[in-house]
Amino acid sequence: MRSGKKPVHLAMTGGKLPRQRMWEAIRELAKGAGELSTYNVSRRAGQDDEAARDYLRALAKAGIVRQLKARDRDATWELLQDEGVEAPRVNKRGERMPPDGVECIWRALRIVGELSASEAAEQAHAGGAKITEDGARIYLQGLALAGYVTRDGGTAGKPSVFRLLPGRNSGPLHPIYQRNTYAQVYDPNLDRVVWMKGQSTEVERLRGLLREWLGIDDWQDGLIASADLVARTRKEVQA
Known part of the structure; x- marks a missing residue:
């Protein structure tokens, strides 16, 4: 129907x-x-x-x-009231509508840095949204495909943990994982499609690393980069 x-x-x-x-x-x-x-x-x-x-x-x-x-x-x-970058969610009667579950998940991910699917669903429920654990997992997997998060665990009975990569916190609007027809991730903060099915995330990861390197302005003080940034860069170079 x-x-x-x-x-x-x-x-x-x-x-x-x-x-x-x-x-x-x-x-x-x-x-x-x-x-x-x-x-x-x-x-x-x-x-x-x-x-x-x-x-x-x-x-x-x-x-x-x-x-x-x-x-x-x-x-x-x-x-009368500027509520920020996100469009107010109201119905035709002017009543407030609950946020999307994935909107709550992206907001929580930006704050805490990492979530399992069950934790993501709990965060969404706490924000007044409805989403199942499977729905949360699908969204987080979409973010992983687009290179926003890494996925660790998921073996020996341990749930997978999705960690937001430094440099991929693109803004307050949640990236949209479209699965119906195109299988792609669109980021409204950047106003562009950042991943499509069949496309490698390597380019996006490397772009993220370059953005971090370009953001360093302490060369004269010898503070070139954090150990984490150096380690992640070496891992990409050796891949």
Whole structure:
């Protein structure tokens, strides 16, 4: 039975979910990039007017924006509460919706650095989201395929532990593991697909190492790199 909900890869425009693009447009316009109107939000976000109007009305019911002036099918708005980079999750009645489980997992991973699948599911539940241990494992495996985490353990009855690699903490928005059709990982922080099925993660790992080396600015003091960075670089060179 079809739910009518579009798969993630079809609901996206340029990778990011439509509401994320509209929220970014709202914040930019509120900061002076132009008039905060339904028309401008829809054009800047690449969405149709109806989608922008519905989201703005939902945000208004949640007290995040308020309508200033209506004109024909357009309207101007004021941003009352900037909630940061992540698009507010509200339904058409303005009620808050629980976060995605993978969103909670990515947030926890950025804080604690490593998680097993069961710990990831527990973190999601603590954040008010619903996701099974298997669902958490699938998402973490997707991050491993894209070179965001390493996977250790998983033998002799010990659960696998997924560790976030230094330099792969790309930002607050969770990387999206798309499995329905394309089998790829899209990172909204970078606004690009960082891994596709059949693609080696070696290039991404090496790019991450180079970013870390380029970030070192203590050459004159002899503090060239941490022992961990040197060890990981040697491991890549010897591979």
